[in-house]
Amino acid sequence: MSILVVGSVAFDSLETPSGKRERVLGGAATHFALAASFFTDVRVVGVVGEDFLPEHEAVLTAKGVDTTGIERAPGLSFHWTGSYLKDLNAADTLATDLNVFAAFEPKIPAGYLDSEFLFLANIDPVLQLQVRKQMPKVKMVAGDTMNYWIAAHRENLLKVLAELDVLLINDGEARMLTGETNGLKAALGVLALGPKSLVVKHGEYGSTLYSGGKILRAPTLPLHEVFDPTGAGDSFAGGFYGYIASQTAVTPDVLRTAMFYGSVMGSFACEAFGTERLQRTTRAEIEERLAELKAISHL
Amino acid sequence: MSILVVGSVAFDSLETPSGKRERVLGGAATHFALAASFFTDVRVVGVVGEDFLPEHEAVLTAKGVDTTGIERAPGLSFHWTGSYLKDLNAADTLATDLNVFAAFEPKIPAGYLDSEFLFLANIDPVLQLQVRKQMPKVKMVAGDTMNYWIAAHRENLLKVLAELDVLLINDGEARMLTGETNGLKAALGVLALGPKSLVVKHGEYGSTLYSGGKILRAPTLPLHEVFDPTGAGDSFAGGFYGYIASQTAVTPDVLRTAMFYGSVMGSFACEAFGTERLQRTTRAEIEERLAELKAISHL
Numbered sequence: 001m002s003i004l005v006v007g008s009v010a011f012d013s014l015e016t017p018s019g020k021r022e023r024v025l026g027g028a029a030t031h032f033a034l035a036a037s038f039f040t041d042v043r044v045v046g047v048v049g050e051d052f053l054p055e056h057e058a059v060l061t062a063k064g065v066d067t068t069g070i071e072r073a074p075g076l077s078f079h080w081t082g083s084y085l086k087d088l089n090a091a092d093t094l095a096t097d098l099n100v101f102a103a104f105e106p107k108i109p110a111g112y113l114d115s116e117f118l119f120l121a122n123i124d125p126v127l128q129l130q131v132r133k134q135m136p137k138v139k140m141v142a143g144d145t146m147n148y149w150i151a152a153h154r155e156n157l158l159k160v161l162a163e164l165d166v167l168l169i170n171d172g173e174a175r176m177l178t179g180e181t182n183g184l185k186a187a188l189g190v191l192a193l194g195p196k197s198l199v200v201k202h203g204e205y206g207s208t209l210y211s212g213g214k215i216l217r218a219p220t221l222p223l224h225e226v227f228d229p230t231g232a233g234d235s236f237a238g239g240f241y242g243y244i245a246s247q248t249a250v251t252p253d254v255l256r257t258a259m260f261y262g263s264v265m266g267s268f269a270c271e272a273f274g275t276e277r278l279q280r281t282t283r284a285e286i287e288e289r290l291a292e293l294k295a296i297s298h299l
Numbered sequence: 300m301s302i303l304v305v306g307s308v309a310f311d312s313l314e315t316p317s318g319k320r321e322r323v324l325g326g327a328a329t330h331f332a333l334a335a336s337f338f339t340d341v342r343v344v345g346v347v348g349e350d351f352l353p354e355h356e357a358v359l360t361a362k363g364v365d366t367t368g369i370e371r372a373p374g375l376s377f378h379w380t381g382s383y384l385k386d387l388n389a390a391d392t393l394a395t396d397l398n399v400f401a402a403f404e405p406k407i408p409a410g411y412l413d414s415e416f417l418f419l420a421n422i423d424p425v426l427q428l429q430v431r432k433q434m435p436k437v438k439m440v441a442g443d444t445m446n447y448w449i450a451a452h453r454e455n456l457l458k459v460l461a462e463l464d465v466l467l468i469n470d471g472e473a474r475m476l477t478g479e480t481n482g483l484k485a486a487l488g489v490l491a492l493g494p495k496s497l498v499v500k501h502g503e504y505g506s507t508l509y510s511g512g513k514i515l516r517a518p519t520l521p522l523h524e525v526f527d528p529t530g531a532g533d534s535f536a537g538g539f540y541g542y543i544a545s546q547t548a549v550t551p552d553v554l555r556t557a558m559f560y561g562s563v564m565g566s567f568a569c570e571a572f573g574t575e576r577l578q579r580t581t582r583a584e585i586e587e588r589l590a591e592l593k594a595i596s597h598l
Contacts, residue, residue: 017480088480182525184522205504206504206505206518214594215521216596217505217518219516222514223481223483224481294598297516299597
């Protein structure tokens with residue numbers, strides 16, 4: 001079935017202990033769409049500027065991603081500059097140039113209206129809600145957010161949380177949302193705010209699913225080198241949600257297996273700068289890593 | 300089979316977000332012995348002062364722990380004062396009063412010489428080596444260390460590492476030992492220093508076993524409240540090693556299952572101050588938690 005993702009399609013300038021790159025293709029919707037494309041049809045809603053060239057679009061279309069909903073606007077695309085030199089688990093934002101993204105008003109192409117699954121990537125909760133309202137018949141809604149919206153746009157964010165079947169955030173965001181330092185209390189506190197299920201990501205240490213009163217800890221693959229963690233969370237979300245959308249029903253077992261696929265896709269994202277590694281990933285590699293993840297976590 | 304543990308038997312004064320306690324029974328050997336006592340016979344070598352009363356010894360003997368090797372010396376027992384108010388994952392040491400521990404010279408009682416398993420808890424590597432040499436016929440040697448010995452007594456520590464079948468340390472210690480920030484590279488670097496297998500503990504996020512070229516990620520149980528993490532690592536080691544010593548052979552599967560028992564015993568340690576929770580743990584509870592750990596980590 002089809003996933004509609006709304007979020008940023010952007011360029012990233014990055015430095016990590018493994019090197020430096022200028023203006024590589026990035027953005028939450030890009031990473032999510034590429035990761036999910038291995039499992040199901042993906043449609044993107046976003047906005048780009050004149051610097052978004054056919055070669056950038058081809059990265060998505062080569063994987064069958066529908067880019068009809070990527071609007072072109074005069075000016076430059078969203079550009080994020082960040083550094084991981086201090087800590088590979090936490091980006092240090094050096095510059096955020098919103099550019100065409102500042103005036104973004106998501107428009108859903110008519111051909112997208114039959115999408116069964118909606119993913120609200122990390123954007124202004126007002127826009128997330130606007131998209132949600134334009135897709136009243138979707139089967140499932142999942143979403144992401146970040147510290148900025150939690151701190152400064154809480155009221156709007158709470159309206160989004162109430163709409164979500166699954167919220168995917170990291171430890172720091174769960175603690176910030178609830179004021180709880182204990183991981184379990186923070187998770188239960190987040191669930192009390194609305195989402196039916198919650199995925200909390202612990203960076204290199206794995207992730208935890210809280211759903212239907214049950215918990216699943218998903219491991220991460222140990223990687224010899226983390227070249228660039230940008231987009232790892234979005235790739236996790238893409239693998240997680242892509243797998244769910246590829247199944248005939250959203251059962252507890254499907255959600256649990258989806259956690260492992262999320263971890264697999266997050267591992268690829270880290271192995272090169274930008275979207276390089278996801279571009280050359282194969283379905284066979286994905287299944288190999290799933291088997292490896294089971295082998296390193298099951299008795 | 301029997302485990303001989305050498306390490307501190309001490310008193311701890313603690314403050315955590317859950318409260319404050321003065322001079323509760325603690326020490327690495329105490330936590331280790333209590334946790335391991337659920338699986339096998341345990342013998343302790345350590346030193347205490349005149350403040351170590353029959354009621355303290357009874358905590359150990361009630362679980363069948365052999366305390367013949369706990370030497371009495373004039374003066375006070377080792378006393379550690381620490382705070383977890385800033386971070387439950389990292390103790391802030393406020394005072395370390397070595398007292399009788401300053402002149403500790405481990406003596407192995409004759410009745411301990413047939414112990415098949417040796418655990419060198421976190422003490423001066425010179426003493427760890429001294430004990431190792433007095434037990435030439437043990438079947439297996441495991442041990443722990445800490446940042447202080449890594450930084451200031453590296454030469455001596457390296458001699459201990461060469462003797463170990465299993466080293467149990469935390470992330471920070473693995474990185475400090477090798478200078479590697481990548482978790483996998485740090486682990487491989489530690490293994491190159493001598494230990495045949497390595498357990499790296501990630502605090503609330505679980506632990507990883509590196510053994511025979513294979514990896515196992517063990518999860519932690521989500522806890523509603525971490526009252527006091529002191530001794531959680533030693534309790535992990537006690538559960539891990541106690542289970543190994545209870546088995547007929549040390550196979551890869553035994554090591555993997557031992558990781559889960561380690562995590563179970565570490566979870567109990569956190570649920571009350573000092574040794575309170577381990578004292579009232581039952582074998583049935585241990586098996587329940589093992590089943591729970593599998594349920595939250597296996598697809």
